[in-house]
Amino acid sequence: MKQDHTPSTPWYRQAVIYQIYPWSFKDSNQDGIGDLRGIIEKLDYLNDGTPDSLGVGAIWISPIYPSPMKDFGYDISDYCGIDPRFGNLDIFDELVEKAHARGIKIIMDLVTNHTSDQHPWFVESRSSKDNPKRDWYVWHEPRPDGSAPNNWLSVSGGSIWTLDEKTGQYYLHNFLLEQPDLNWRNEEVQKEMQKVLEFWIGHGVNGFRVDAASHFVEDSLFRDDPINKGYIDGETNPYDKYSHIFSTNQPEIKKIIGLMCDISEKYKDIFIVSETYLGLEEIKRFYRFCDPPVHAPFNFQLMSLPWQAEAFKIYIDRFDKSMMPLDVPTYVLGNHDRDRVASQRGSNESRAAALLLLTLRGTPFVYYGEELGMKNVDIPKKLLRDGFVKTSEGMFSRDPERTPMQWDSTENAGFSKVAPWLPVANDYKTVNVEYQKKDSASMLILYKTLIRLRNTNKGLLEGSYRSLNTESQDIFAYTRNSDNQNFLVMINFSNNKITEPLPTGDFECMCTTHLDVPTGQKLNGTITLRPNEGYLLKYS
Numbered sequence: 001m002k003q004d005h006t007p008s009t010p011w012y013r014q015a016v017i018y019q020i021y022p023w024s025f026k027d028s029n030q031d032g033i034g035d036l037r038g039i040i041e042k043l044d045y046l047n048d049g050t051p052d053s054l055g056v057g058a059i060w061i062s063p064i065y066p067s068p069m070k071d072f073g074y075d076i077s078d079y080c081g082i083d084p085r086f087g088n089l090d091i092f093d094e095l096v097e098k099a100h101a102r103g104i105k106i107i108m109d110l111v112t113n114h115t116s117d118q119h120p121w122f123v124e125s126r127s128s129k130d131n132p133k134r135d136w137y138v139w140h141e142p143r144p145d146g147s148a149p150n151n152w153l154s155v156s157g158g159s160i161w162t163l164d165e166k167t168g169q170y171y172l173h174n175f176l177l178e179q180p181d182l183n184w185r186n187e188e189v190q191k192e193m194q195k196v197l198e199f200w201i202g203h204g205v206n207g208f209r210v211d212a213a214s215h216f217v218e219d220s221l222f223r224d225d226p227i228n229k230g231y232i233d234g235e236t237n238p239y240d241k242y243s244h245i246f247s248t249n250q251p252e253i254k255k256i257i258g259l260m261c262d263i264s265e266k267y268k269d270i271f272i273v274s275e276t277y278l279g280l281e282e283i284k285r286f287y288r289f290c291d292p293p294v295h296a297p298f299n300f301q302l303m304s305l306p307w308q309a310e311a312f313k314i315y316i317d318r319f320d321k322s323m324m325p326l327d328v329p330t331y332v333l334g335n336h337d338r339d340r341v342a343s344q345r346g347s348n349e350s351r352a353a354a355l356l357l358l359t360l361r362g363t364p365f366v367y368y369g370e371e372l373g374m375k376n377v378d379i380p381k382k383l384l385r386d387g388f389v390k391t392s393e394g395m396f397s398r399d400p401e402r403t404p405m406q407w408d409s410t411e412n413a414g415f416s417k418v419a420p421w422l423p424v425a426n427d428y429k430t431v432n433v434e435y436q437k438k439d440s441a442s443m444l445i446l447y448k449t450l451i452r453l454r455n456t457n458k459g460l461l462e463g464s465y466r467s468l469n470t471e472s473q474d475i476f477a478y479t480r481n482s483d484n485q486n487f488l489v490m491i492n493f494s495n496n497k498i499t500e501p502l503p504t505g506d507f508e509c510m511c512t513t514h515l516d517v518p519t520g521q522k523l524n525g526t527i528t529l530r531p532n533e534g535y536l537l538k539y540s
């Protein structure tokens with residue numbers, strides 16, 4: 001689908017970016033695991049240039065590098081290869097070529113905070129204290145009583161430190177003990193990682209999603225994190241027992257992201273988006289890491305705000321206002337680490353959330369299956385696969401949001417002919433691509449419609465954002481205006497029907513979340529919104 005934009009606008013301010021969790025997208029060789037050929041098979045679904053396809057402009061593929069898969073690819077043992085479960089470099093090149101032919105850019109997941117403990121660098125590093133690669137990782141002497149150097153915690157549970165019996169020192173791992181952290185203060189590590197970016201740019205990729213950016217460096221004095229006063233034993237995630245002021249978000253992150261941006265600018269048009277679960281003030285700081293801004297942090301706030309019009313208005317106003325002209329605002333409803341939006345918010349709410357995501361001023365990220373309203377799947381304990389289940393003592397698993405994509409109503413939802421690595425959702429007979437294609441009011445049609453409208457209307461792609469005051473406190477309303485296109489979005493965040501005055505002027509309906517109001521229908525004076533219903537209107 002051709003986008004209506006000025007050539008000077010970089011692609012990453014235009015494209016809808018679709019996240020593929022490769023384990024679960026499409027299995028082409030019937031081993032129960034998704035793979036690169038499976039993604040190739042489904043490129044037309046993503047964008048075949050016609051309004052029948054989803055119309056995404058880029059795919060971000062979660063890690064596909066060789067890996068022992070302790071953290072399903074987020075533990076890399078070779079940065080410049082493809083895990084045989086997914087294919088090989090030739091198939092990857094074919095994927096890039098075929099995606100580009102359809103106008104789809106490729107974003108690689110760059111997991112550079114840590115490697116796998118099986119990576120040859122770590123194998124060398126742990127072999128002796130005087131190995132040349134010792135300093136490539138973060139090693140520390142025990143305390144005098146032999147215990148871990150300080151109180152820092154690992155995100156996946158337990159201490160951040162593990163003792164290496166052989167050399168008598170502890171190594172640091174922000175995640176599983178099989179994921180030792182690289183020492184980003186070491187210049188050889190910095191150079192090596194820049195080469196990794198260049199390797200993949202050489203293979204045609206257009207951007208990188210940088211994993212765990214908040215964790216790149218820790219306090220050089222290794223000071224204990226202070227107790228988090230808001231922590232409630234048994235309720236709060238044990239990781240949050242301390243405020244991570246010394247173990248995360250250190251000022252040197254700016255330099256590290258800067259090194260990636262240097263590569264991006266050298267090759268032009270490469271986008272870097274970094275993973276950080278931060279509040280607005282810190283996100284603003286991340287936005288200033290590169291100039292010109294070829295880098296943006298993820299803005300995850302839409303996932304955690306209470307479902308209230310006022311909360312969304314206040315946050316989005318503040319976020320939008322904080323953007324400098326060339327910044328790339330980002331919005332996300334879900335990913336492979338968080339509950340699916342349809343489970344977290346509910347069905348109608350997630351339709352309203354889709355309207356928001358695709359009409360706000362910013363680059364939207366869509367997690368595979370979100371466009372079908374796929375929900376978290378209740379997985380029996382014995383079938384859970386996430387490595388964090390064990391280390392968090394059963395506190396959490398991310399498997400429920402990682403289940404196979406639901407393509408059709410055949411066995412295993414058309415994902416694979418054999419039993420998949422995680423169970424398929426029970427609702428797959430009706431929540432699937434083929435079924436929803438034929439249902440004119442389905443979530444899939446809503447996503448397709450909104451993405452098409454976004455791709456083809458300058459007002460939605462590039463227009464300014466301004467929220468409006470409303471009579472009802474349950475309605476969030478905003479305009480998106482460009483030179484000659486003016487749009488109005490109105491969303492009812494409540495479970496009640498609300499009649500709200502419209503701004504002065506005549507409007508025509510472009511799309512509603514229930515998809516049952518004819519396009520082009522004229523409106524003026526007032527509008528009545530059903531519970532959690534949203535409208536996209538155009539000033540006529």
Ligand code: NOJ
Nearest residue numbers: 071074111175211212337
């Ligand atoms: C964030 C990734 O999104 C998550 O899936 C992974 O477990 C950790 N980083 C460690 O790489």
